[in-house]
Amino acid sequence: MKVFIVPPNSLILYDLVERFGHQPLSVMGELREKVTQREMEAPPLNVTQKDVMKGLKYAGIEVPSGVRGRLAIWGPMIDEAEAAIIMHDTPFTFGCVGCHRTNLMLMYLIRKKKIPTIEVDYPHDEEEGKIMVNKVKCFLEGLK
């Protein structure tokens, strides 16, 4: 099954989803297609007109362009997703996913879609690590 991960660039979630036999939908995989296309090889213009139009499907025109730009990438992935794993307590410096408003919108879109979803927290110690992995494993094994 295609499993959407939040944060969408998480190494831990990507590995766990693949390890337990599902296909992770991540921002890295999506961007790989984009950054290797000829059209995208002209920084800083790394957003095409089509992307802007895609973003409008998920957020109104009055929403900041950064949110719409991110949703242009993540929105179609949520449409494609059959399940989702959300990991809370992400540091705000988390690379390209450091926009809190987009993250709120992302969670809203996932919950609205009503697909099987699990919400866990980043572990702080070994005990929490065990609980988190156990929850994710049970969730992924239960997806058929």
Add this chain to the structure above:
Amino acid sequence: MIAPTSELTPDQLTRFIHQLGYGLTIKETCYGANIEGPKDLVAKAVPEIRRLDPNRIFIKVRAYPIGDERRCRAHHGSRPGFNQMEKEWKDLPLIEAGLVAAEAGEACPTKPARRQLPIKRLLEIAQEEMK
């Protein structure tokens, strides 16, 4: 990416991937290795690489190709994903403990969610320290 608790070095990992003989492009990095090649060959290589140290090697897709001028340090590329890599690299031993427990079938009872320390309790601690 190799977990900090692993005894494997990026050099050993890179040599092992070379020895697989799939003809993949490999780049040794300070935290593990990047591999690149046809999808079917990469899919074949991934389980074999993971078998080397199953609970301490973590794998994900990378958006930018190896040596891409926009990201590669040799070309002074920017590294916006570095904070994420650093944070998760530190957390890998905790995930490893989870994977070991899951393999052993260990029961992991949930515990109440973390809460912020109430100000009253903070005051009490401060007063105890002052005595």
